[in-house]
Amino acid sequence: MEKKAILFVDDEMSILRSLKRSFLDSGYQLYFADSGEKALAALSASHIDMVVSDMRMPGMDGYELLKEVKKYHPEVVRLILSGYTEEKTVYKALIDGSAKMYIAKPWDNAKLKSLIAQLLTIEETLCQEKLLEVINTIDELPTLPSVYQEIMSLIEENADFNRIVEVVEKDPAITAKVLQVANSAYFRNKTASLKRAAVYIGLMNLKDIVLGCSVFQVLTGKQAGKLSLENIWEHSLRSNQMVHQFYERVHDEKIDDTKASAGLLHDIGFLVMLRYFPEQFAAIMERHQHQPAVPLISIEQEVMGVNHAQLGAYLLNWWNMPQPIIEATLYHHEPESDAVVDRELVSQLALADAISLAAIDPSLAGEVSPRVMELTGIPEALAAQFLQQYANN
Numbered sequence: 001m002e003k004k005a006i007l008f009v010d011d012e013m014s015i016l017r018s019l020k021r022s023f024l025d026s027g028y029q030l031y032f033a034d035s036g037e038k039a040l041a042a043l044s045a046s047h048i049d050m051v052v053s054d055m056r057m058p059g060m061d062g063y064e065l066l067k068e069v070k071k072y073h074p075e076v077v078r079l080i081l082s083g084y085t086e087e088k089t090v091y092k093a094l095i096d097g098s099a100k101m102y103i104a105k106p107w108d109n110a111k112l113k114s115l116i117a118q119l120l121t122i123e124e125t126l127c128q129e130k131l132l133e134v135i136n137t138i139d140e141l142p143t144l145p146s147v148y149q150e151i152m153s154l155i156e157e158n159a160d161f162n163r164i165v166e167v168v169e170k171d172p173a174i175t176a177k178v179l180q181v182a183n184s185a186y187f188r189n190k191t192a193s194l195k196r197a198a199v200y201i202g203l204m205n206l207k208d209i210v211l212g213c214s215v216f217q218v219l220t221g222k223q224a225g226k227l228s229l230e231n232i233w234e235h236s237l238r239s240n241q242m243v244h245q246f247y248e249r250v251h252d253e254k255i256d257d258t259k260a261s262a263g264l265l266h267d268i269g270f271l272v273m274l275r276y277f278p279e280q281f282a283a284i285m286e287r288h289q290h291q292p293a294v295p296l297i298s299i300e301q302e303v304m305g306v307n308h309a310q311l312g313a314y315l316l317n318w319w320n321m322p323q324p325i326i327e328a329t330l331y332h333h334e335p336e337s338d339a340v341v342d343r344e345l346v347s348q349l350a351l352a353d354a355i356s357l358a359a360i361d362p363s364l365a366g367e368v369s370p371r372v373m374e375l376t377g378i379p380e381a382l383a384a385q386f387l388q389q390y391a392n393n
Contacts, residue, residue, distance in 0.1 A: 148211055
């Protein structure tokens with residue numbers, strides 16, 4: 001097997017020497033550059049699988065470099081390794097997909113090596129031959145509607161809230177969804193005003209709903225069994241709400257923005273199947289109806305050679321969504337996999353997914369093992385409460 005190639009970029013030669021010593025016996029092909037310009041030259045001259053860059057550098061800084069890598073070498077995995085603590089720039093790089101992950105200096109060698117190995121494993125999974133074969137049958141992968149891109153740009157600019165609401169109001173379908181969610185049992189608000197609804201649910205919830213609506217707009221397909229578009233939407237929304245609540249119970253703070261849409265997007269692979277492979281998915285659902293004891297994901301794998309988790313993660317990766325969301329989508333049916341970086345988030349999503357699917361059809365919900373329950377940090381009694389709450393909604 002060909003060695004994976006990693007390019008480390010830092011203007012401090014002592015840091016590059018330290019990284020060289022740490023990774024000398026790692027089995028990777030190593031490249032080093034002390035500036036953004038030299039890094040781009042190395043990328044043009046050699047095949048590189050991953051770039052690990054500092055943020056604060058003279059001339060071209062890390063953010064500018066990673067944006068260029070994303071634009072001209074989108075297949076390269078991009079990480080930030082920096083002591084640079086200006087959160088706004090790091091956050092921007094993570095949210096706009098310029099970087100997959102941020103690792104703070106000083107770093108732990110063992111953890112850094114493990115993280116790099118896990119991220120490269122995920123990349124290999126998304127590039128496996130059968131998955132690419134299925135993806136390549138799609139004439140053209142969808143892009144997210146401009147309304148979402150516009151709202152994200154406004155959020156990054158710290159634009160006035162009224163401007164953001166005005167953009168949402170341009171799309172009647174998204175406006176209706178925001179009002180529907182704001183007036184749901186979860187938020188328990190009653191209003192016909194989009195602005196009031198947006199203020200009530202908050203900017204990040206508004207962004208998530210717009211993102212979810214945008215995804216459903218570009219992946220509209222036919223119903224297959226009990227997984228109608230409306231059921232998938234309700235399931236995704238419930239899952240997202242539960243993941244947020246689980247996280248807040250464990251950490252006593254709101255979930256990080258780079259993870260906030262994990263529940264909303266984790267099953268978009270179903271939408272991909274409904275949109276592009278309706279006959280195969282109808283056959284999968286029919287078979288599951290006759291064999292409810294067989295996990296749906298196993299039937300997908302047998303019929304198509306891939307499953308909805310892989311298809312969804314591939315599309316999210318293509319859209320440059322934050323790495324935690326891609327990982328959670330890919331592994332929410334196998335949170336104990338060695339490739340998982342954020343085991344807690346993926347386990348919480350696995351639990352939320354099972355509870356929410358049980359509200360649609362208990363046969364669709366997978367088993368959540370005691371080990372996964374432990375990894376969530378959520379007491380079983382609380383999980384039972386959520387099951388009861390959402391089964392009654």
